[in-house]
Amino acid sequence: MLQKLVYLTIFFLIHVFAFTQQNANTDIPDTIGRVSRIDNYLQKQMKENNIPGLSLAVVREGKIIFQKGYGTANLELKTPVTPKSVFAIYSISKTFTAIAIMMLVEQGKVSLEEPISKYITDVPSSWNRITIRHLLTHTSGLGEICEYSPDPCQTSIDYTQEQVVKMVASLPQQFEPGEKWEYNNSGYFLLGMVIEKVSGRSYETFLKERIFSQLHMHRTRLENFREVISDRADGYTWIDGQYKNAVRVSPTLSFSLGGLISTVEDLAKYDSALYTEKLLKRSTLDQMFERIKLNNGQKAEYGLGFGLTPYQGHRRVGHSGGQNGFATTITRLIDKKITVIILSNADSKGYKTKNGFLISDIANEIASFYFN
Numbered sequence: 001m002l003q004k005l006v007y008l009t010i011f012f013l014i015h016v017f018a019f020t021q022q023n024a025n026t027d028i029p030d031t032i033g034r035v036s037r038i039d040n041y042l043q044k045q046m047k048e049n050n051i052p053g054l055s056l057a058v059v060r061e062g063k064i065i066f067q068k069g070y071g072t073a074n075l076e077l078k079t080p081v082t083p084k085s086v087f088a089i090y091s092i093s094k095t096f097t098a099i100a101i102m103m104l105v106e107q108g109k110v111s112l113e114e115p116i117s118k119y120i121t122d123v124p125s126s127w128n129r130i131t132i133r134h135l136l137t138h139t140s141g142l143g144e145i146c147e148y149s150p151d152p153c154q155t156s157i158d159y160t161q162e163q164v165v166k167m168v169a170s171l172p173q174q175f176e177p178g179e180k181w182e183y184n185n186s187g188y189f190l191l192g193m194v195i196e197k198v199s200g201r202s203y204e205t206f207l208k209e210r211i212f213s214q215l216h217m218h219r220t221r222l223e224n225f226r227e228v229i230s231d232r233a234d235g236y237t238w239i240d241g242q243y244k245n246a247v248r249v250s251p252t253l254s255f256s257l258g259g260l261i262s263t264v265e266d267l268a269k270y271d272s273a274l275y276t277e278k279l280l281k282r283s284t285l286d287q288m289f290e291r292i293k294l295n296n297g298q299k300a301e302y303g304l305g306f307g308l309t310p311y312q313g314h315r316r317v318g319h320s321g322g323q324n325g326f327a328t329t330i331t332r333l334i335d336k337k338i339t340v341i342i343l344s345n346a347d348s349k350g351y352k353t354k355n356g357f358l359i360s361d362i363a364n365e366i367a368s369f370y371f372n
Contacts, residue, residue, distance in 0.1 A: 059340075073233035086262065091319060093259055093260040141175040161193055168190070220266045223261050238347065248324065271339045322357055329357070330363075
């Protein structure tokens with residue numbers, strides 16, 4: 001009888017452990033209430049907005065309290081999404097590029113006030129007025145590479161860095177540096193080149209050595225379609241009432257402006273590190289999380305590589321990403337110490353809302369479930 005009781009106890013503990021691991025240390029109130037609310041909300045949003053698959057992590061004070069995969073990572077193979085599914089994160093990559101630049105700033109190898117022409121040669125003379133800070137803050141006035149014709153941000157064509165620089169240089173300057181804030185992909189491509197020039201490492205190698213390895217983000221890397229990457233989700237677009245495979249954007253173009261792939265598990269580790277000094281000094285991070293000031297003294301809701309739009313009166317630090325086949329976001333409500341990370345394989349086209357992108361609105365709504 002005693003032996004049978006021991007076996008039953010072990011059996012029960014094994015299943016409790018498995019349930020706990022599947023729900024990533026979800027606490028009891030979340031298991032009973034919030035998880036059901038999140039499930040119902042996400043299933044409704046996915047159905048209404050034709051999102052085939054989605055991976056979610058909710059992080060409180062640097063620890064995952066809930067994570068789960070929803071829907072399908074590959075429609076042809078019917079592969080389910082899990083928290084280990086690898087997604088293209090697109091412009092969330094810009095936060096890593098900014099962190100890398102600030103690492104070089106802390107080392108005294110880069111100055112935010114230096115002109116980009118110090119690091120990249122054979123550029124227009126007008127670029128002498130554009131500083132590293134302007135590139136980081138989207139205030140450079142450079143032409144937008146994704147508006148170049150034919151649109152390179154929609155193509156799988158490979159480019160050399162020199163070709164991209166020439167394309168950007170051929171576009172007219174939109175405004176004087178620092179005059180206004182206007183989201184710009186071109187500047188972040190150039191920042192990747194600065195990282196390589198100053199560090200003597202490739203962009204990916206620098207990030208791997210200084211960020212990914214340090215934080216044990218083993219599933220995060222630069223996209224590479226020739227390599228076999230386990231658990232990689234495929235991107236889709238909704239056309240004429242059905243899913244189509246999205247056009248793959250060449251990693252030679254997305255590069256440091258949006259070329260990384262990752263998982264919610266890895267990005268949760270990243271979020272946790274941003275509360276510490278594992279990557280940068282606290283004073284440096286505080287500088288990155290401050291609203292920038294334009295030439296006229298007005299402030300924009302953006303810092304050095306991070307969006308700073310508040311949500312329901314709460315301070316928010318994060319970034320969204322979206323292009324062919326994927327829409328992603330990391331929403332960090334830092335005063336609440338609640339972070340919501342969503343990676344989806346739904347095309348971002350048509351998903352703009354009055355507040356930004358649908359995927360960001362969804363993350364904000366889920367974060368609000370944890371405000372009380």
